[in-house]
Amino acid sequence: MQIIFDKVNYIYSDGTAFSRHAIKDISFTINKGEFIGLIGHTGSGKSTLIQHMNGLIKATDGRIYFNGQDIYEKNYNLRSLRSKVGLVFQYPEHQLFETTVFKDVVFGPANLGLDKLECELRAYEALKMVGIGDDLLDASPFELSGGQKRRVAIAGVLAMRPEVLILDEPTAGLDPRGRDDILEKIAYLHRESGMTIILVTHSMEDIANYADRLFVMNRGELVMQDKAKAVFSHYKELEKMHLAAPQVTYVMNALRDQGFQVSTDATTVEEARKELLGLLQR
Amino acid sequence: MEMIKVKDLSFEYIRRDEDGNVESINKAIDSISLEVNKGDFIAVLGANGSGKSTLAKHINAILYPTEGGVWVNGLNTAEDRNLWEIRQTAGMVFQNPDNQIIATVVEEDVGFGPENLGVPTEEIWERVEQSLEAVGMLEFRNSSPNKLSGGQKQRVAIAGIMAMKPQCIVLDEPTAMLDPNGRKEVIATVRELNRRENVTVILITHHMDEVIHADKVFVMERGRVMMEGTPREIFSRVDEIKKYRLDVPQVTELAYELKKAGVDLPDGILTVEELVEAIKRIKSR
Numbered sequence: 001m002q003i004i005f006d007k008v009n010y011i012y013s014d015g016t017a018f019s020r021h022a023i024k025d026i027s028f029t030i031n032k033g034e035f036i037g038l039i040g041h042t043g044s045g046k047s048t049l050i051q052h053m054n055g056l057i058k059a060t061d062g063r064i065y066f067n068g069q070d071i072y073e074k075n076y077n078l079r080s081l082r083s084k085v086g087l088v089f090q091y092p093e094h095q096l097f098e099t100t101v102f103k104d105v106v107f108g109p110a111n112l113g114l115d116k117l118e119c120e121l122r123a124y125e126a127l128k129m130v131g132i133g134d135d136l137l138d139a140s141p142f143e144l145s146g147g148q149k150r151r152v153a154i155a156g157v158l159a160m161r162p163e164v165l166i167l168d169e170p171t172a173g174l175d176p177r178g179r180d181d182i183l184e185k186i187a188y189l190h191r192e193s194g195m196t197i198i199l200v201t202h203s204m205e206d207i208a209n210y211a212d213r214l215f216v217m218n219r220g221e222l223v224m225q226d227k228a229k230a231v232f233s234h235y236k237e238l239e240k241m242h243l244a245a246p247q248v249t250y251v252m253n254a255l256r257d258q259g260f261q262v263s264t265d266a267t268t269v270e271e272a273r274k275e276l277l278g279l280l281q282r
Numbered sequence: 283m284e285m286i287k288v289k290d291l292s293f294e295y296i297r298r299d300e301d302g303n304v305e306s307i308n309k310a311i312d313s314i315s316l317e318v319n320k321g322d323f324i325a326v327l328g329a330n331g332s333g334k335s336t337l338a339k340h341i342n343a344i345l346y347p348t349e350g351g352v353w354v355n356g357l358n359t360a361e362d363r364n365l366w367e368i369r370q371t372a373g374m375v376f377q378n379p380d381n382q383i384i385a386t387v388v389e390e391d392v393g394f395g396p397e398n399l400g401v402p403t404e405e406i407w408e409r410v411e412q413s414l415e416a417v418g419m420l421e422f423r424n425s426s427p428n429k430l431s432g433g434q435k436q437r438v439a440i441a442g443i444m445a446m447k448p449q450c451i452v453l454d455e456p457t458a459m460l461d462p463n464g465r466k467e468v469i470a471t472v473r474e475l476n477r478r479e480n481v482t483v484i485l486i487t488h489h490m491d492e493v494i495h496a497d498k499v500f501v502m503e504r505g506r507v508m509m510e511g512t513p514r515e516i517f518s519r520v521d522e523i524k525k526y527r528l529d530v531p532q533v534t535e536l537a538y539e540l541k542k543a544g545v546d547l548p549d550g551i552l553t554v555e556e557l558v559e560a561i562k563r564i565k566s567r
Contacts, residue, residue, distance in 0.1 A: 040461075041431070041461045041463060041464075042431050042432040042433075042460065042461045042464060043431060043432075145330055145331050146330040146331070147330060172458055172459060173330075173377065173455065173458045173459075173488070174330060174488070175328070175329040175330045175332075175488050175527050175528065176488060176490070176527060176528050176529035177329060177524075177527035177528070177529075178329070178330055178527070179488075202460070202461045202462060202465075204462065205532050239463075242431075242461055242462065242463030242464070243461070243462055243463070244462040244463075246532060247491070247531065247532040247533045247536075247554055248532055248533065248536055250533075250554045251533060251536065251554050251557055251558060254554060254555070254558040255558055255561065258558065258562060260561075260565070269532060269535050269536050269539060270539075272536050273536060273539045273540060273543070276536075276540055276545075276561065277540065277543055277545070279561075279565075280540075280545055280561070280564060280565070
């Protein structure tokens with residue numbers, strides 16, 4: 001068990017008139033190598049929650065364990081935690097600043113105090129993982145397309161070789177192909193390196209394709225943690241929380257409501273296709 | 283009568299080095315011609331960098347044509363003296379609501395636009411009330427924008443534009459940063475404005491399910507318009523649309539896959555209801 005949250009609470013501006021209870025009594029366990037999808041309405045506490053995972057925000061109350069160690073213990077090395085738990089913020093390309101793509105990615109590992117050769121090796125490897133070719137290494141990051149910039153920014157975090165990669169809406173504002181490219185790259189990383197992935201998203205169709213488990217946040221509480229199918233079967237509750245299920249889930253449920261014998265747990269086009277072909281051939 | 287007329291429009295971003303010599307020229311728009319009728323709901327799709335936003339910025343004269351011309355309600359955008367009237371005719375809503383809201387109280391934010399136009403105070407309040415009513419945010423008139431959700435903020439931004447009484451609204455990816463409910467709210471609001479107030483709408487988006495109610499869809503690639511038609515016409519060409527780095531709504535894709543497997547379905551199914559109805563018809567044969 002890689003990450004354990006035990007009754008974690010966070011209150012912004014605690015003790016003042018503006019205090020706001022952003023996350024409430026959150027407990028969960030994430031295993032090594034899992035792919036977790038984190039969904040919830042705007043303001044539900046997703047971003048606050050993930051910033052606890054690498055110690056950027058300290059819980060008002062509760063315990064967090066990483067690889068069995070309490071990260072709030074006195075001698076715990078938070079710096080090393082941050083290199084093990086990589087966090088890619090929303091619109092990470094706004095943080096690109098170097099003159100070339102390669103230099104930008106080297107910046108992260110260089111801050112870990114590694115020697116130059118090692119930094120460059122890691123940067124090269126990270127850029128390769130996100131599909132940035134050799135021809136772009138010397139380009140200015142500002143000349144790239146939106147999707148490319150974002151992949152460079154992700155490479156900057158990967159070059160730290162984290163054990164856990166957290167991404168906050170990595171596909172916002174990208175065109176559908178750019179979105180699929182990024183998600184495919186993340187799925188590839190997960191498969192090939194066994195990295196634990198935590199993906200925050202508003203796209204139910206996307207997350208249904210990739211995540212092992214979904215965490216659902218609502219008004220600061222973790223209200224569901226289960227397999228995607230199980231979560232999306234509660235689509236009516238999800239709607240009350242300002243969320244939704246993938247479109248195909250609605251198709252299957254509508255058919256079931258009309259009296260057809262179909263299983264309603266399809267969440268991807270492929271699953272729905274199989275189920276519907278079965279129905280139509282009966 | 284056309285609201286917007288674009289004729290042989292080209293636009294080049296020119297990069298110069300320190301000495302002012304031309305370093306590179308990037309043709310963001312490549313001889314586009316199109317017309318938008320008054321009261322239409324138009325959607326523009328296209329990959330990142332295909333020229334959608336550059337086109338939108340021509341409609342309220344933030345950018346001027348390198349070649350060709352753009353007319354808004356008959357006014358040529360290249361003529362300086364038309365500038366204010368054009369900006370009043372065509373309002374713009376951007377992606378990030380936080381960048382567009384400037385006041386600390388909702389109603390003051392909405393009043394900022396008409397105030398700048400020199401509208402008399404009494405009429406400003408009337409307009410504020412009407413526009414907040416139109417986007418369904420009247421009950422929040424005294425709230426702080428900070429306390430609103432993303433979708434609500436974006437609706438306030440739209441009300442701010444409506445208070446200037448434009449005949450046309452251009453929305454550049456207004457839902458990119460919103461959760462599913464926020465997206466639904468904003469799109470429903472825009473559709474209402476189009477239907478009830480007859481405002482011409484130009485919606486730029488990457489979410490395919492938001493364009494299914496449009497009167498017409500334009501698909502752009504590399505500064506050109508590659509496809510043009512009703513949503514049904516566009517989305518029945520699944521392979522072609524994917525070639526332009528785009529996608530179709532999930533239910534359209536499902537219908538397309540079923541069709542490929544030999545199921546007798548009509549082309550270009552756009553909604554869950556349509557697919558369910560089509561399947562029911564097949565089963566009752």
